[in-house]
Amino acid sequence: MPDRLRLLPAFAALALLLLPDQAFAHCFVGARFLPATLNTDDPCVADEMSLPTVSKFKTGDDPSAKELDLSFDVAKRITENFGISVSQTWSRISPPGMPSVHGWQNLETAFQYQALKDAGREFALLAGLVVEWGGSGSQSLGTDRFSTITPTLYFGKGFGDLPEAAGWLRAFAVTGQFGYSFPTRRTTMMIDPDTGDISFQNNPNFLVYSGSLQFSMPYLKSNVADLDLPDFVNRLIPIVEAQFQTPVANNFGTGIRTTGTVNPGLIWVGDYFQIGVEAIIPINRASGTGGGAMAQLHIYLDDIFPTTIGRPLFASSAGASKPFGN
C-alpha cells in the first residue's frame, strides 16, 4: 500500500475527533441573510471560501498600469463566535511599454470576534484585527517589507424590522466596515539605484472604510411579497459597494488624498455557493483610470461539509432549542 493511503485512516480519525456536536449558519441574522460581498467583509464569522476572486482594472499610477488580481480567501470558525481567515492574492501588473511583473501580494490574515447578533433587528456586529504580513509577498511586485495592522469593526443591518407599511423597503440591507491601519515601521529607506542617494519615505496610517447597499430578492420573496418570479430572479441580490482609504497620520510628503472605488453589481445566491459580479469605478485619478470589473465564486463550507470543516473546531455543547420556546 502506498504511504499516502496508509495515512488516510489516521487523517480520517483525526477529522472525526475534531467533530463538534453542533453547528450554525453563515451570515444569517434572524430572517436576514447577508451574502459575502466582494469588497466589504460580511459581519459574521463563518466557514467559507472565496475561490477565487478575479479583478481586472487600471491602477492609479502615472502612467496607469493594467492589473489582474486572483485572490483566494478561506474563513474558518474556531468557536461559535471566533474565527480566522487567510487571504492570498496573485497579481500581474503590466505598465505601458514595459514588461509585466507578477507574483504574490503579502499574506493577509484576519482574527474576528462576533460581538453581537440581534435577530429581531437584523443587526450584526463583528470586531476584527487584520494583519498584512510584511515581506511575505513577491519582491518583484514591490510589496511592503513591513507589516500593517488594521483593527476593524464590521456591521450589517437589515431593514426587515421597518413597519409593514414600508413594503419593499424592508428587503434592503446595509453593511459596512471601519478600520484604522498602521504600519509596524513608520518609514521606509529608499536607495536611488542610479546615484546611491538614500532617502526616507513615510508609511502613512490610513482610515479604511467601505460599505454596501443591497436589495435582497430572497428576502423579498420569503418575508415581504412572493411575486411568483422565476427562481433565478428570486436568488439575486443587486448591490452597490463603495470602498475608500484616507491617509490620516504620518503622511507628510505622501499626500492626503482619499482613494477608492464604487462597485455596482449583482450577487446570485445558491444553496451551496454564490457568484458575484461587480464593476470597478474609481472615484478619482489617484484611484485608477477607466473602469474595471471583478467576479467571485464564494463557497459555503458549512453547507457542503456540515459535519466536518463546515463547523467550528470547538462548539458549545448546547443542543438545538425548540422553536418559540414551546
Added chain:
Amino acid sequence: MRSLIANAALALILVAGPADAHALLDHAEPRVGSTVSPPPREVSLSFTQRLEPAFSGAQVYDASGARVDVGRAQIAGSVMRIALKALAPGTYRVRWKVLSVDTHTTEGSFTFRVGP
C-alpha cells in the same frame, strides 16, 4: 508535503456527511404578502430542505397579536402545515423557525390578508 495535504483534504471529504443547505422558505400557501378569500383553513410552508420536526414550528397571529393557529404544526419532509381557527377579514402574521436535518437553524415571518 503535497501528498500530506491531499490526504488531509480527502479524509475531510470522506467524513463529510451528505451536503444539506439551510432550510429556506421556498413557497407558502397563502402566498407571502398575498390577499386571499375565502379564509384559509391552514397555512402550508414548503422549505428547500427536510426539517427536524422536533425542533421546527410556526405560529400565526392576528393584528392584535392573538394566536390563531390550532394544535401543533404537522411536518412531513420539507413541508409544514399549521391548522387555523376561523379567520375574520384582516391581516395575519406567520412566524416560523426551523431546524434542517443538518442542524442549521433558520427563521422568518410574513403576513397575508384575508379579504372580505
